[in-house]
Amino acid sequence: MMRTKLLHTIRWKLILLLLSSFGVTAISLLICYAVSTLLVDVKPINIPLRWIVNNIGSLPVMIVVGFVVFFVSFFMNSKRFVRQLNEINTGVKEISNGRFDYQIKLNSNDEIGEVANSMNQMTEQLSLYLEEITYGLREIAKGNFDTQIPVRPGSKLGEVADSINQMSRQLSHSIQEERNAEKTKNDLITGVSHDLRTPLTSILGFLEVIEKDRYQDEVELRYYVNIAYEKSLALKKLIDDLFEYTRINNGLPLDMEELDMVDFIGQLAEEFVPSFEKAGMECVLEANERQLKIMADGSQLVRAYENLMTNALRYGRSGKVVDIAVRRDHDQVVVSFTNYGDPIPERDIPFIFDRFYRVEGSRSKETGGTGLGLAITKSIIETQGGEITVRSDRQKTTFETRFHIYRT
Structure with missing residues (x-):
């Protein structure tokens, strides 16, 4: 736009220079003609005038004089214009070299002066915006990543500022x-160290009692051996769960295949019938469709749902019933496990799937779990494209999983 305006101004300025030079030439010729008419009868000046008129002719003389006057007039009139153009050209070169603080010095109120003022304003705004961008980059370099450079829409520098902001974010x-x-x-190392040290300390303590023969009889010996054995089993379960959790989160290869969730959950519920009977509980399965298929790794998925079933069995004993539902919700298969035991405190729900997180109160005291079961379940579900949620109140606690229905 600035270039177009400058070219337009130069074009009109040249036209005006040409017209003014033609005007000066015409006036000069009229003055010369009037003067020569007056001097033609004045001696001795009239002698060369008459010779020129008689031998060369007045018309050729006027043409030559007109050309000379025109070029002299055009040169004199264009000197200021050329000086202005040189000043603008110098300014453009300085700006192109990166000196955006350069100001074109033209004391002119004509169109060229307006162009120069416009260029000065443009470079001033450009220089100020570059200072803002530079300041933002310095702040980002200091680590202040919340610094946002103002974005001016419609300009290339605005796009640069927006890119810098995106990079910073x-x-x-x-x-x-x-x-x-x-x-x-660090949390994982701390959690593992604590959970490994507790049973190991107990095992070492009872083995030390046995090693130093500090038991009274064989009955007490077997009692100590039994405790050490139970602690060893707990330690083994923790190590197995930790290995399983690490394996899943390190990109366990999946054998994805078509899986009917109605049949899958039905078989799982049947396998847990003896456990429910032993606990004096009942498992109720409800499915509103005969088949609901998903794509999943069944061998891994069974581990996730076994954890949910075990969780419902442990914490729902006071409710006596565990409801399992398999249903369709638009394009998803929803599987829910509901128990009616003690609720999960509201403050613990956001962290229930975190590894080594144990809910305070009766739920954790009854089980003494590793704190990895639900974390493993969440990892298995999510690595296979599903999602898991939990909601709990005074009446019931429900764990719910969702997978997209597989369509052949």
Whole structure:
């Protein structure tokens, strides 16, 4: 736009220079003609005039004089214009070299002066915006990733500022993820160390009693051996769960195949019938369709649902019933496990799937679990494209999974 305006101004300026030079030439010729008419009778000046008129002719003389006057007039009139163009050209070169603070110095109120003023305003705004971008980059370099550079729409520098802001947000997100990963690793090490040390300390304590013969009789010896054995089993379960959790989260290869969830959950419920009978509980299965198919790795998925079934069995004893429902919800297969035992405190629900997280109160005291069961379940469900949620109140607690229906 600035270039078009400048070219338009130069074109009209040249036209005006040409017209003014023609005007000066015409006036000069009229003055010369009037003067020569007056001097033609004045001696001795009239002698060369008459010779020129008689031998060369007045018309050729006027033509030559007109050309000379025209070019002299055009040169004199264009000197200021050329100086202005040189000043603008110098300014354009300085700006193209990156000196956006350069100001074109033209004391003119004509069109060229307006162009120069427009260019000065443009470079001033450009320089100020670059200072804002530079300041933002310096703040980002200091680690202040919440710094946002103002984005001016419709300009290339605005696109640059927007790209820098996006880069800053992405960098902040990546750094936060790295910090979270480091914290997660430290938490995992802390949790594993604590949970391994507790049963191991008990085992070593009872073995020390046995080793130093500090038991009274064989009955007490067998009692100590039994405790050490139970603690060893708990330790083995923790190690197995930890290995399973790590294996799943490190990209366990999946053998995806078509799986009928109605039949799958039905078989699982049948396998748990003896456990429910032993606990004096009842398992009720409800399915509103004969077949609901998904794509999943059945060998891995069975582990997830076994954990949910065991969880319902452990914490729902006071309710005596566990309801399992398999249903369709639009394009999803929904499987829910509902028990009517003690509720999960509202403050614990957001963390229930975190590894090594144990709910305080009766639920954790009764079981003494590893704190990895629900974390393993969540990992298995999500790695196969599903999702799992939990809701709990005074009446019931429901764990619910969702998978997209597989359509052949």
